[in-house]
Amino acid sequence: MKELLINYFTNKGAENKIAGLLADIAITLAILVICIIVHLILKKIVLRIVTKIIKRNKLEWDDVFLEQKLIHRAILIVPGILFYSLVNIYENPDLARFIQRLSSVYVMIVLMFVVSSLLNSIDDIYRKKPISKVRPIKGLLQVVKIIAFLVIGIVIIATLLGQSPLILLSSIGALAAVFSFVFKDSILGFIAGIMLTSNDMLRIGDWIEMPKYGADGDVVDITLNTVKVQNWDKTYVTIPAYALVSDSFKNWRGMFQSGGRRIKRAIYIDVNSVDFCTRDMIEEFKKIHYLKDYIIDKEKELEEYNSQNNIDTGQIINGRRMTNLGTFRAYLQSYISNHPGINQNMIRMVRQLAPGESGIPMEIYAFTKDTAWVNYEKVQSDIFDHIYAAAKEFGLRIFQTPSGYDLRECAK
Numbered sequence: 001m002k003e004l005l006i007n008y009f010t011n012k013g014a015e016n017k018i019a020g021l022l023a024d025i026a027i028t029l030a031i032l033v034i035c036i037i038v039h040l041i042l043k044k045i046v047l048r049i050v051t052k053i054i055k056r057n058k059l060e061w062d063d064v065f066l067e068q069k070l071i072h073r074a075i076l077i078v079p080g081i082l083f084y085s086l087v088n089i090y091e092n093p094d095l096a097r098f099i100q101r102l103s104s105v106y107v108m109i110v111l112m113f114v115v116s117s118l119l120n121s122i123d124d125i126y127r128k129k130p131i132s133k134v135r136p137i138k139g140l141l142q143v144v145k146i147i148a149f150l151v152i153g154i155v156i157i158a159t160l161l162g163q164s165p166l167i168l169l170s171s172i173g174a175l176a177a178v179f180s181f182v183f184k185d186s187i188l189g190f191i192a193g194i195m196l197t198s199n200d201m202l203r204i205g206d207w208i209e210m211p212k213y214g215a216d217g218d219v220v221d222i223t224l225n226t227v228k229v230q231n232w233d234k235t236y237v238t239i240p241a242y243a244l245v246s247d248s249f250k251n252w253r254g255m256f257q258s259g260g261r262r263i264k265r266a267i268y269i270d271v272n273s274v275d276f277c278t279r280d281m282i283e284e285f286k287k288i289h290y291l292k293d294y295i296i297d298k299e300k301e302l303e304e305y306n307s308q309n310n311i312d313t314g315q316i317i318n319g320r321r322m323t324n325l326g327t328f329r330a331y332l333q334s335y336i337s338n339h340p341g342i343n344q345n346m347i348r349m350v351r352q353l354a355p356g357e358s359g360i361p362m363e364i365y366a367f368t369k370d371t372a373w374v375n376y377e378k379v380q381s382d383i384f385d386h387i388y389a390a391a392k393e394f395g396l397r398i399f400q401t402p403s404g405y406d407l408r409e410c411a412k
Helices: 002-011 016-056 061-067 070-074 077-085 093-127 138-161 165-170 172-182 184-198 253-258 279-285 292-308 324-337 373-394 404-411
Strands: 207-210 215-222 226-231 236-240 261-269 349-352 360-368
Touching: 016 061, 016 070, 016 077, 061 070, 061 093, 070 093, 077 093, 093 138, 138 165, 138 184, 138 215, 184 215, 184 236, 215 236, 261 373, 279 292, 292 324, 324 349, 324 360, 324 373, 360 373
Parallel strands: none
Antiparallel strands: 207 215, 215 226, 226 236, 261 360, 349 360
């Protein structure tokens, strides 16, 4: 074929050397045209048929291949293989070898993109399974991708140099220190990723707090080097994976798994409103549903104590007596113990903390049944709405810093 082309160009007035060069160029262009035609056939006909088949079936995993353009990239290999197989048409062995190397490099470069799409597809398919939140594999796939790219890159360099890839691989040991420095974050991240997943320290969907990095939200992605967190204000924070191992962070997963979300909030009672209970107050307290049994038992307990110790109860200061604050605390304990939104299988208590300049703290310590944020806040607000309204029924005042309204009332 080349001789025919040489004769053609020679007849047109070209010298033998120029005619040979033009013949090689013509052959190359002809092969390129053939490869382009084959590619167009694959793209316009074969790819279109495959796409229709994939979209019509009920399988989901093959749709991912289309989204990641795996098939689109795979068909790009065919022209390179075709070009490689047709190099024997060249009579010049050096030119044939050069074209063969270029074809090999092209195929391997396309292969890198195919491997990338394949690994991304595997990750997308895996993410649709529930186990992906417990055992994410994105970091592992990134390691596989790096290794694949490194190996293909070495083969490409060896092909261009005309050397065996094993010779280049044998020299990698000398570059280990350089690679360790360049890929420091990747190496640390890979080790940290293994520790995080093997010890089940972190999952996609976990709510974590890490103030050092401004993270307070849900984990949305775990990669080889980083963990991506979406904060509650919808901003994103990226944390180095190794920082989650070397530093401390709070994971709220245990709270959701336990089935209870903690309420730990106090109201402040004005010290000046605390007093002993009078007989009239006690009789009124007996009418309160959650206090009736408590009042009866408490009266009996105090009467027995004062009687056994011969205490003169004529003076109000003598002996043991009920106070409005203690009775209020007992009421709150009974109230949260009977509240439908409180988890009765977890600790529930009302405790009096050390008094301060804001009054006497009366703290509610309990756990809601519903761990969802909105429902948790609803239960907590309902409880404290009731507490604020109920305090005055016990002759108690909730402490608050005087406002303009309070000062105007005092001036009247």
